[in-house]
Amino acid sequence: MTITVAPATPSLTSIPVGARANGNPQVNNGGPASAHVISDKPLGNPRPLRVICIGAGVTGLNLAYMLPRHLKNVEYVMYEKNTGIGGTWLENRYPGVACDIPAHIYQFTWAPKPDWSEFYASGGEILAYLQDVAKTFELEKYVHLQHRVNHASWDEEEGVWNLTIQNESAGETVKDYCHFLINGTGFLKYVTRRLLDLGFDSIDLDSDWKFPDxxxxxxxxxxxxxxxxxxxxxxxxxxxxxxxxxxxxxxxxxxxxxxxxxxxxxxxxxxxxxxxxYAQEFAGKDGGNFTYTPEQKREFQNNLPKYLEYRKAIETEMNGKFxxxxxxxxxxxxxxxxxxxxxxxxxxxxxxxxxxxxxxxxxxxxxxxxxxxxxxxxxxxxxxxxxxxxxxxxxxxxxxxxxxxxxxxxxxxATGFDVSWAPRFPVIGRNGINLQKEWRHSRAAAYMALAVPEFPNYFLYLGPGGPHSHGSAIPTVEHETKYILRLIHKAQTEKYKAVAPSLSATQEFLGHMKEFNQRSVWSDNCSSWLKKGKGDTSPLCHPGSRIHWFHMLQEPRWEDWEWTPVSKANRFDYLGNGYSTWEEPGKDISWYLDDADSGLQSIRY
Structure with missing residues (x-):
């Protein structure tokens, strides 16, 4: 591979006074004098973005809470096919439906609920919790109910996803776009396979749940x-x-x-x-469920430090079982x-x-x-x-x-789920690749369970290769959200139009996962949705503990990602007018004197 060194940028002092735009000098960069125009915006300026999340369950709500608190100049929208908020807990209403994770650790870290009724909460109580969270934190304003996304395609030139959505309440089709598309529909999807009177041949019908063959x-x-x-x-x-x-x-x-x-x-x-x-030390007899007394619930509500200690104790016990x-x-x-x-x-x-x-x-x-x-x-x-x-x-x-x-x-x-991880609708990336078709007919593969090569600005929650058998999914979702927000922030403030994981990084991650999991119980001879039901298939499960997963996502490996800048003239266009957003009026511009360790918090062993 031949690497060509770009021509040196001319000194700004050598640029004629006339070669300016909006009062800013133009840098030649080896091309025409007008190839690169210095922006009048400061370093760190957030360009306007539109982010769409599909699904208003746990993932969509968590993103709705975190995104406005950490990113600026971003318009956020959630499209939800159902008539209400809650995701899987809205859809699953069968008798006895409950979470197999202790309730006090199956909740958002930013919305603790001290008064859970039972150690293992019922599906109805979890649904009520999620809907109460949406109301309390004013997250409902982002949600469009009864809007089913039917198609998504990537526009390389514009750097956006174009969506076709069915407004089921109005009976009309609408179009929308976004710079970043987040698939929060979950990975356990129901697909009907209805056997008609054709012997043992079958016909797939398009619906949301799966009858047995x-x-x-x-x-x-x-x-x-x-x-x-x-x-x-x-x-x-x-x-x-x-x-x-x-x-x-x-x-x-x-x-x-x-x-x-x-x-x-x-x-x-x-x-x-x-x-x-699961948290045997804290569960009832023989790992059974139990009801919290009014006194216990009052104590948790009135003593939040003690309540946090209780939650951490349950979480710590579960994390220690890897x-x-x-x-x-x-x-x-x-x-x-x-x-x-x-x-x-x-x-x-x-x-x-x-x-x-x-x-x-x-x-x-x-x-x-x-x-x-x-x-x-x-x-x-x-x-x-x-x-x-x-x-x-x-x-x-x-x-x-x-x-x-x-x-x-x-x-x-009660015959389970379609666990192909295939999207419910066609997702068309670069070169016309349809992710739905690819994953329906071949093994799903994602970089760190989050993103897929050739599908820029597309992220999925709880994708193939995630920590699916490691405990509560909600902390996993929260860490994925933080990781995604870091990527979006970099793209927004450094003027990148598109970002996708490289094929080589994805292949090597998958190779490591496959090799590691040969020693894991997930590769044993059982029928499991981690292996699409097949006992002899390498499991799509994270090669490590939950803490290992959190550690891995703490800082993105920028070198594993392929970035497409907005400006074709100069990748450093984002440096702008020489000023920084960190020195805007009212901000502390000598913060580094307060703490000699400032900026090193992410270094941890």
Whole structure:
């Protein structure tokens, strides 16, 4: 590769007086005299930007809070397809829906809630929290509800994303643009695959949730529901209810439905660890849930330092468990023995379900769930656990491969998510590359789970390769936001039109992740959404602890990014008129005398 040295810039003193624009001298820079015009703006001047975030859940709200506090001259908009704020907690309303992370650490650091009702909060309480946060901090003004983004394409010349949006309340299509596009729609997306009466061939239909690939599914005569599309009008009490799936949603559903149903049949394909690992020291008996007393809530509200100490103690315990993710570690061996013993105890000694439910893969290969009350629900008198393979659905219920027909009144599918990380809509980057198409048909790949080569000014939250099995997602989102804001700030104040990670940096990051994860539990032989459900695929999970992730994102590796300046004449155009925004009227212009260490705060070991 040949590197050409640019011609030296002529001395400003040699420029003729006539070669000026707006009273500023023009620098030749080896080209025409008019190639570079000195700006009349100071160093640090924030050029106007428009930022759009898709989704008004946790990520969109966090960005709405942080962006105006740290960036100037930025217009921020959120487009949300639903009728309200809340994201996944608005969409998931099935009985028993709850967070598997302790409530006091599943909240924004800037909006603590001392009065959570329970250790593991219900989905309804989390939704109320998010909507209250939006109102309290006046974040609703940024949100356009019932606006579904249908298409996004990058304009290289203008340095903007052009969006096509469906205003579903007005029934019209609108256009918008932004300099930076943030995808905050989440990574667990529902996609329907409805099997029509065409044998075992399938047709993909465009909707938001995923039915299982079971023959004649829609021939069932009774109510058929998916956990992500719950119908509150369906009566469960006194009914014969079937639940397909034993992931997190299935576990919560079975626990909630068992006391109501006349008969409950749960169809289980895979074993799974029921865990008390998450903040076990602070949870209830056997890792169970518990309700905070009025006295406890008052104490937290009246003594915020003590409340912070409590939150930090829970977070610290969870962060200290990373050793469990190494397949051959003593911690992993101990966890397997402990959880297997606990599960046998809760199921009952020598219960036949033990051999079917207790996995032979590592603890953590699939995302752990506390499963409060789940094992007890499985052993209840009105519950039947079916492990035989399903042949097809018939009007009366479920036909098994054995030929038996399990008769049901209600059938519920809790069969998981589309985890391709593919956007819900076409995202067209440089050279016409469609990210939706690429990630639907091949392995998703992102730089530090945040950005993709050839997709400038496009960032995604909780992307492939993030810390998806490391604890609460909210601190992860907050750190991603800080990282994204640093990139936007640099582009804004140093006059860069576009920024994208380099292909080589992305490839090397992915190579490191793949090599590292060979030793992790996520690569063990289990079916997991971290591997798109396939047991033999390298997991898309961060190669390190949560603290490792936070450390990695503390400062961007600028050398891994490719920057396109606004000015084609001179990359130092942003230096401007010789002044700095740091010396604007009213600002302390001798701050460096206050603290000899000022500016070194980011250096940390």
């Amino acid at each position: 079971i023959l004649d599914l829609h021939s069932f005569n009774g109510p058929l529901m998916h956990s992500a599309n719950w119908d509150d009008s369906v009566e469960l009490k006194g009914q014969r209810v079937g639940v397909i799936g034993n992931g997190s949603s299935g576990i919560q559903l079975v626990t909630a439905i068992q006391p109501l149903a006349k008969e409950l049949t749960t169809f289980i394909r895979n074993p799974t660890w029921i865990s008390t690992v 050793e469990i993710t190494f397949k051959d570690s003593e911690f992993q061996k101990g966890a397997r023995e402990f959880l297997a013993t606990m599960m046998r105890k809760r199921l009952g000694e020598n219960h036949p379900l033990s051999s079917h439910l207790i996995p032979d893969f590592a603890v953590g290969c699939r995302r752990l769930t506390p499963g409060v009350g789940y094992l007890e629900a499985l052993t209840a008198q009105n519950t039947r656990v079916v492990r035989d393979l399903i042949d097809r659905i018939v009007p009366e219920g479920v036909r098994l491969k054995t030929g038996e027909v399990v008769e049901l009144d209600v059938l519920v599918c």
